[in-house]
Amino acid sequence: MARYAHITGWGMAIPERILTNFDLEKMVETSNEWIVSRTGISERRIADDSESSASLAVQAALKALEVANVHPLDVDLIIVATSSPEHIFPATACIVQDQIGAKRAGAFDLLAACSGFIFALDQASSAIRSGSVNTVLVIGAETLSRFVDWADRNTCILFGDGAGAFVLQASEEPGGVLSAVMRSDGSGAELLTLAAGGSKLPASLTTVQNGQHYIRMNGREVFRFATRVMTQSTLEVIQKANLSLQDIQYIIPHQANQRIIETAAKNLNLPPEKIISNIQRYGNTSTASIPIATCEAIQEGKLKAGDRVVFVAFGGGLTWGAALVQWSGPLPAKKRVYPRRYRWFARLRSRLLRLWRRLEGLLWGKQAG
Ligand code: UT7
Numbered sequence: 001m002a003r004y005a006h007i008t009g010w011g012m013a014i015p016e017r018i019l020t021n022f023d024l025e026k027m028v029e030t031s032n033e034w035i036v037s038r039t040g041i042s043e044r045r046i047a048d049d050s051e052s053s054a055s056l057a058v059q060a061a062l063k064a065l066e067v068a069n070v071h072p073l074d075v076d077l078i079i080v081a082t083s084s085p086e087h088i089f090p091a092t093a094c095i096v097q098d099q100i101g102a103k104r105a106g107a108f109d110l111l112a113a114c115s116g117f118i119f120a121l122d123q124a125s126s127a128i129r130s131g132s133v134n135t136v137l138v139i140g141a142e143t144l145s146r147f148v149d150w151a152d153r154n155t156c157i158l159f160g161d162g163a164g165a166f167v168l169q170a171s172e173e174p175g176g177v178l179s180a181v182m183r184s185d186g187s188g189a190e191l192l193t194l195a196a197g198g199s200k201l202p203a204s205l206t207t208v209q210n211g212q213h214y215i216r217m218n219g220r221e222v223f224r225f226a227t228r229v230m231t232q233s234t235l236e237v238i239q240k241a242n243l244s245l246q247d248i249q250y251i252i253p254h255q256a257n258q259r260i261i262e263t264a265a266k267n268l269n270l271p272p273e274k275i276i277s278n279i280q281r282y283g284n285t286s287t288a289s290i291p292i293a294t295c296e297a298i299q300e301g302k303l304k305a306g307d308r309v310v311f312v313a314f315g316g317g318l319t320w321g322a323a324l325v326q327w328s329g330p331l332p333a334k335k336r337v338y339p340r341r342y343r344w345f346a347r348l349r350s351r352l353l354r355l356w357r358r359l360e361g362l363l364w365g366k367q368a369g
């Protein structure tokens with residue numbers, strides 16, 4: 001029997017703090033007029049000290065599970081796509097796994113910069129179709145504000161924080177993720193980087209003094225590459241599913257720059273109402289931009305069961321890709337579950353496990369001695 005991977009739940013989380021273009025005017029030599037006309041961005045959200053990529057990911061994940069009516073104990077796999085993980089390791093996905101109480105789930109992070117959510121969607125749907133898992137949480141979560149050089153006007157005007165999540169579930173009903181493409185070109189690696197803090201350039205006084213822990217970007221080159229690959233991969237993913245552009249109701253592109261989105265729409269000869277954009281309010285939230293835009297499109301009544309939608313993204317690496325989805329909505333369920341209420345139990349479980357590990361260490365340590 002054929003298996004399909006349906007998107008059955010969605011959720012988003014954004015920090016409350018808003019940073020407007022007028023605020024940025026006071027920080028660097030820029031203007032609201034320049035930012036709006038060159039990027040389409042008016043404001044972005046910035047995480048406060050109590051928030052992080054994991055905390056935003058947890059909030060988005062719980063909302064997505066609630067929409068899908070899936071209990072955390074039924075999640076088999078958690079993939080967090082992020083370029084601003086909690087740590088180099090452990091994976092942010094493991095922190096999410098613990099905090100939502102997804103006891104049975106495997107968890108890992110995926111790094112493909114802003115294309116990460118598409119790559120994660122492809123990996124999740126392939127795992128479901130292969131029969132190895134039934135239920136996957138795919139999350140895009142970022143606090144890029146922590147890696148932005150607030151004195152660099154080329155980058156600080158662009159990025160914002162946030163998270164978005166999808167629940168994918170197996171079903172024999174045709175639909176869900178119909179096709180996907182993932183591409184990369186490492187010869188463009190230096191166009192968008194966060195150079196230090198890894199094994200090549202470990203953190204040192206010199207890397208800090210040289211500003212190598214900040215995002216650096218060749219905006220013009222990334223722009224040129226983006227407009228080319230957004231069109232290319234949209235067409236490729238549609239062709240792969242044996243469909244044509246006329247069969248597609250919506251395109252939900254990575255929200256990096258309104259001019260990139262409009263150029264892609266023009267190249268594809270698509271009217272603006274088919275393209276979802278909310279970049280004005282959130283800026284570029286990297287891996288979170290597609291699920292956040294999807295959540296808002298659903299809230300606005302734009303995406304309905306049966307609609308075909310193309311998600312398309314590009315980013316550092318260089319990476320790019322697209323996924324074509326026949327939208328489904330939650331699967332029919334016998335009883336209601338409450339993932340958010342389960343959180344207190346997840347917290348208790350986590351504390352007990354930590355305590356148990358310490359006790360075990362003491363006991364075992366004594367025996368070994
Ligand atoms: O998720 C992927 C992440 N990256 C991207 O998507 C980035 C893609 N690239 C872009 O979005 C655009 O290239 C930018 C928004 C970054 C820049 O826009 P642009 O139209 O390509 O501007 P530019 O870099 O060609 O710069 C034009 C001028 C320059 O001045 P000069 O050399 O012509 O005198 C810049 O110094 O604008 C200047 N400029 C600014 N002026 C005011 C650059 N940034 C700013 C700024 N405010 N914030």
